[in-house]
Amino acid sequence: MRFTKMHGLGNDFILVYKNRKPNAEEMSELAVSLCNRHTGVGADGLVVIYPTDRADIAMRIFNADGTMAEQCGNAVRCVAKYYYERLSAQKEQITIETKIGVQTVWLQAEDGRVHQVRVDMGEPVLKPSAIPVCVGSDRAVNERIEVKGKSFVFTGVSMGNPHAVIEVEDAANFPVERWGPFLETHPVFPQKANIEFITIHSPDEVTMRVWERGVGQTFACGSGACATVVAGVLTNKLNRRAVVHLKGGDLHIEWNQDDNHVYMTGPAAFVFEGEWRR
Numbered sequence: 001m002r003f004t005k006m007h008g009l010g011n012d013f014i015l016v017y018k019n020r021k022p023n024a025e026e027m028s029e030l031a032v033s034l035c036n037r038h039t040g041v042g043a044d045g046l047v048v049i050y051p052t053d054r055a056d057i058a059m060r061i062f063n064a065d066g067t068m069a070e071q072c073g074n075a076v077r078c079v080a081k082y083y084y085e086r087l088s089a090q091k092e093q094i095t096i097e098t099k100i101g102v103q104t105v106w107l108q109a110e111d112g113r114v115h116q117v118r119v120d121m122g123e124p125v126l127k128p129s130a131i132p133v134c135v136g137s138d139r140a141v142n143e144r145i146e147v148k149g150k151s152f153v154f155t156g157v158s159m160g161n162p163h164a165v166i167e168v169e170d171a172a173n174f175p176v177e178r179w180g181p182f183l184e185t186h187p188v189f190p191q192k193a194n195i196e197f198i199t200i201h202s203p204d205e206v207t208m209r210v211w212e213r214g215v216g217q218t219f220a221c222g223s224g225a226c227a228t229v230v231a232g233v234l235t236n237k238l239n240r241r242a243v244v245h246l247k248g249g250d251l252h253i254e255w256n257q258d259d260n261h262v263y264m265t266g267p268a269a270f271v272f273e274g275e276w277r278r
């Protein structure tokens, strides 16, 4: 089986092209084998691409632990670059079918190479039914939870997948590995959650570290960066347009007031290609 390794700001994926919609159970098992960094290729997730009638191309993302996620911003940018450069599409606006619907993507290319990708990440969902449970409220802003005797304040945002955004004093040096696992699996998050630890520097700039559901700490999370800006706006600390500094680089996020959609702009890169034989 041929595969392509790619990354979006260090959030790395193995892309596999299939001629038709794959069997989710098989792909889940494949993700666990391929993503293993000691006995496999090594990646944060497996991205399966296949043709569809609903969009230019379809994709599904499986976390390294084999769970299928609803959304993955960094993988959408990788798929867009792959489609443009490897499937010889060379279209500057494309649609990608994901588990949560069809996403529109704009590509900035020069000499056949894609440099930046802008993705319509859709509308954030703030209702607690889709995100962390908070009885009696229509959104989860500045909610307190305790883990192992430590108290955290989070804002819950679903970008199709669940996020809990937590402001900390110094995100760059925060012990993500220490607290991430407990927060991801806290009972208040029925579907588990991706946890973003953020430090706001100004209304236009924020540093974010992430503990991803089904993966662990990663270098970047596109949907997490979108959730961060939405949370920052809800708490009156960030503008609707902000730069999110991640371990792997920067993402430009805009929560548009007119259509309520969140737009994410950033790069994607090829790493290598290979063949997986069992």
Ligand SMILES: N[C@@H](CCC[C@H](N)C(=O)O)C(=O)O
Residues within 6 Å of the ligand: 011, 061, 063, 068, 069, 070, 071, 072, 073, 074, 075, 161, 162, 194, 212, 213, 214, 215, 218, 220, 221, 222, 223, 224
């Ligand atoms: N890294 C991704 C998100 C991948 C899925 C996530 N781990 C989940 O389970 O929801 C991104 O760039 O958005």
